[in-house]
Amino acid sequence: MTMESIKELFKIGLGPSSSHTMGPNLAAKAMLQKYGPDKFYQVTLYGSLALTGKGHLTDEAIIKVFQPERCKIIFDPSFMPFHPNAMRFEVFFKTRRIANELVYSVGGGTLVYEGKNQSPKEEIYPHENFAQIKEYIEDNGISLYEYVLQFEDDGLKEYLKKVIETMFAAVEQGLKTSGTLPGKLKLERVARSMHQHALNTRDGNDRKRLLISAYSYATTEQNASGNTIVTAPTCGASGVIPAILYYYHRNENMAVDDLVPVLCVMGIVGNVIKRNATISGADGGCQAEIGSACAMAAAGVAWILELNNSLIEYAAEMGLEHNLGLTCDPVGGYVQIPCIERNGFATLRAVDSAMYAKQLGYLRKNRVSLDAVINVMKNTGKDLNAAYKETSLGGLAKELLVDED
Ligand code: SF4
Numbered sequence: 001m002t003m004e005s006i007k008e009l010f011k012i013g014l015g016p017s018s019s020h021t022m023g024p025n026l027a028a029k030a031m032l033q034k035y036g037p038d039k040f041y042q043v044t045l046y047g048s049l050a051l052t053g054k055g056h057l058t059d060e061a062i063i064k065v066f067q068p069e070r071c072k073i074i075f076d077p078s079f080m081p082f083h084p085n086a087m088r089f090e091v092f093f094k095t096r097r098i099a100n101e102l103v104y105s106v107g108g109g110t111l112v113y114e115g116k117n118q119s120p121k122e123e124i125y126p127h128e129n130f131a132q133i134k135e136y137i138e139d140n141g142i143s144l145y146e147y148v149l150q151f152e153d154d155g156l157k158e159y160l161k162k163v164i165e166t167m168f169a170a171v172e173q174g175l176k177t178s179g180t181l182p183g184k185l186k187l188e189r190v191a192r193s194m195h196q197h198a199l200n201t202r203d204g205n206d207r208k209r210l211l212i213s214a215y216s217y218a219t220t221e222q223n224a225s226g227n228t229i230v231t232a233p234t235c236g237a238s239g240v241i242p243a244i245l246y247y248y249h250r251n252e253n254m255a256v257d258d259l260v261p262v263l264c265v266m267g268i269v270g271n272v273i274k275r276n277a278t279i280s281g282a283d284g285g286c287q288a289e290i291g292s293a294c295a296m297a298a299a300g301v302a303w304i305l306e307l308n309n310s311l312i313e314y315a316a317e318m319g320l321e322h323n324l325g326l327t328c329d330p331v332g333g334y335v336q337i338p339c340i341e342r343n344g345f346a347t348l349r350a351v352d353s354a355m356y357a358k359q360l361g362y363l364r365k366n367r368v369s370l371d372a373v374i375n376v377m378k379n380t381g382k383d384l385n386a387a388y389k390e391t392s393l394g395g396l397a398k399e400l401l402v403d404e405d
Pocket of ligand 1: 236237281282285286289290327328329330335336338339390
């Protein structure tokens, strides 16, 4: 078996970062459960977690679990070998060190413990890439949705409904909230005004695009404020998929039940990307987060438009291809600039990718497969300088300095 349940891509939790907040929080909870509350915990954050941990609230996510008097956080910007997001938990009983565990937060809230099986979750899908999946479903005369149902357990539909409802709650809360986002950037929330503006816009095309954008902003502003969101496939890229689903629900009258198959199609594309490349910004740059979300969302819109499997693949491929090379350079380490606007753009790009697939896909066979572009994304991520992989050492983070007060 080669791929985990798509449930692993859609985790409900607190923002602003699946790898930098949710993962460390889960790791700390696991340590506390294993060693107990009467110990002292020294946690060293390495690499990207050290360089952007303050802005991503990594230290707060850990301290919240252990309590300030029972833990100490050390920031060490050196990189550990397996993944740029590493944490060392040293556990002390009185003055004696009783445990020392190195844990990696590899994206989407997933943890890998050094020295243990690097894929702890059960793998349930037998195929490795999209070409194999496509061949299987076409040989068996089933849809992508039926393919997912064939390998997932009976609880999938209920879980995905809960995911969709959580996504919608985040959109609706974000549309109601105004004020300033937490952190030193003092960035104003805009989703609420953007939504009002969309409703007042007469041009139908602008209105649709502004509505979709407002839904995306609403979720990512909730994420930036540390509220409950769904990784899709990460917190940083959590605005794209909910915006598409909410638009079709609210503005095109699709019921939540009818959106479950859409999320399954999005999920299988995300699974193939996660299996063959990465969904972590610290590992592959923003192309791995926003590019993945855009590809997944594009496939979902193509499914809604009732395109065939090749055109769904084409839409997903474009969603990723045109985000290749996208750098991760969050200003001040906050998941705000460029992240919030970037989610909005990626959401529109997903819609456009599906439209291109629908309108152009019949003119010429796509020469670039989804598997090929995933491989390119992986290799591009390896080539990217570390300054552009969630370290806040390059790009916009270097250009827009945050006042230290
Ligand atoms: S720039 Fe992209 S990858 Fe980096 S934190 Fe923002 S959304 Fe995530």
